[in-house]
Amino acid sequence: MSKIAIRNGRIIDPANQRDRIGSLYIADGKILSLSDEVADFTPDQIIDAQNQIVSPGFIDLSVRLREPGHTRKGNIQSETRAAAAAGVTSLCLPPDTKPVIDTPAVAEYIKDKAEKAGYEQIYPIGALTQRLAGAELSSMFALKQAGCIAVSNADIPLANLQILRRAMEYADSHDLLLIYHANEPSLHAGGCAHDGAVASRYGLPGIPSAAETVAVAQCLELAKLTGCRVHFSRLSCKGSVIKIQQAKKYGLNVSADVAVHQLHLTEDDMTPFDSAYHVDPPLRTQSDLQFLREGLANGTLDAICSDHQPHDIDAKLGAFPETEAGASTLETLLPLTLQLSRQNAIDLSQAIAALTLKPANILGLPLGALTPGLQADICIFDPNETWRVQQENWRSAGRNTPYWNKPQQGKVTYTIQAGRIIYPN
């Protein structure tokens, strides 16, 4: 395995509270040293990172690869290429593939395909219930043994709260993290936009914030009852932030993340009937956005994820309510996160922690830090480079982003996964 020296970069490593210009040495897939000079080290490759930032590789808690089952939208090859170009060195794959990840065979198939695609750190999330049907518990222990890092029912509702309770008890028995997408289906039903002024103006069926906050409240009560470790995925509104803050204050073992676009866009940004803005949870209000940013700054929200959901053209070509929800977001993850720091919503170290250290802690992985001896997952990026989202530089198969043709600031130059340069490759 090659030896790499990264020189002159600004090393930002929130785990070790490090922010200084220096060098980093990699050997045998691991971080060897961050000293200025290492004796008897002859690098195979030297990367000059002058004017660039060297950080741990990003860990994305929610990335749809669309394989198996939905390969017209993307596949493991295309989407892991996008992940590598985005500085993402580890990603979690929700179980709503087809077939769903409810057997070890599916998890193993995905890991095998990822390995063949040259991207080895995909962490499948096992289905919480069989076929994600919401009624019968999945074989969680077997899924854990097959490499599933957590369990979840993705965006699909459970039959009732008793199932959720039992699933939480069983997951906790095997020390499995429950990743929960809070969504009360009876309040969400048929909606395609935030139930606010914009949806009212354009006659779009609304999804009230309460669809999320009611579900957060219920799940928190059950977390208290069962002791299960819960991670709330992709929160979108003020009420949820307040509830998570209270739960943490009272000692519940919970964490939460937010999709990066929810920190920048609101219902007011929606160009009428432009399906690129059709996401779920929907873009909410300025007040929600402000609370999400504050929640991130004060640690109520732990991590930022991309909530990457590539779609084929046909899925987004239609009248807004008929189109499929979701945006292709991996490749705008870094610029949008850096923008938070430029806008003083959070500082740069916090921004990087939300992409590295925090998700590693949530998953219980020894990653997300530039500590000698740890696996060398590294992202090197130029925080000032500007570029435009367009065909020539876009790697995801999904072109469904509200940022298409829009300028971005911040670009990944190198992504190193377990000591191997996977971007540029």
Added chain:
Amino acid sequence: MSANLQLNDEGKLKHFLTIDGFSREMLNEILDTATSFAGMSEHQVKKVPLLRGKTIVNLFFENSTRTRTTFELAATRLSADVLNINIATSATSKGESLLDTIRNLEAMHVDMFVVRHGISGAAQFIAENCAPHISVINAGDGQHAHPTQAMLDMFTIRQHKQDFSRLKVAIIGDILHSRVARSQIQALNTLGAEEVRVIAPKTLLPAHIEKLGVTPFHDMKAGLADIDVIIMLRLQKERMNSSLLPSESEYFKCFGLTEDKVRLAKPDAIVMHPGPINRGVEIESSVADGAQSVILEQVSNGIAVRMAVMSMAMQSTGGGA
């Protein structure tokens, strides 16, 4: 929505998808053009050759008798050829996408689509994706807009009330699901009405309705005071006895328009309804057929307004004989 999509490079009407974004001048131009067509139904020959040689497709993905018929009559009186597509037996029921249906019709060299669709934004989607020479008129999309209905209502109001700036208008009923109400509200505000009120239980009002420039009321007594124009909306019976309303009788008791309630408004108030009306559910027969009712005038005016919109849109795309 910006009016840009709806106007051609010279600022003339190209598509008519929503009232949203249009200026007062443009709305008045539509009303003035409609006035020039209004007397035509009295003539012995009820036709002008404005759209001779043009093909207009009534593309109705939802059932409608009144709207489709008035669009067809309007097109016929402008001498256009009209094609009515029966969606129930069309390709979309065989799985063809909306866009493919449009592409196929385009290939038949048509000039205008009049579109009714159950999904909000469908008419805009068609306008954005069809050939540049084609105009699209929205005949009602989902809960979004029904701009020609709103304009025929404005036309009817102007016939009776002249000055919009002194008007207080109440729209009563199922605002939540009503594309007509949304377009009426935008038209009334653009034309400068003094006050627009909506009267309904909370279950039938959209979130943050006041941001559309209306004052919400949940009580007819307060809501109808000093009102010049009462616009009743159709209450869809299928929504009765669901979680939105307890019963027809309770709805009628609270929000049905009776002679007693009409007397709460100004003595010369007019009563409107976009139809079809549910007698005894949202309106009492004696009011629907009474002296203050202008409901049938609305229907007649629909033809003139649709002629105006079609001729303006076609002329902006090089139409007209």
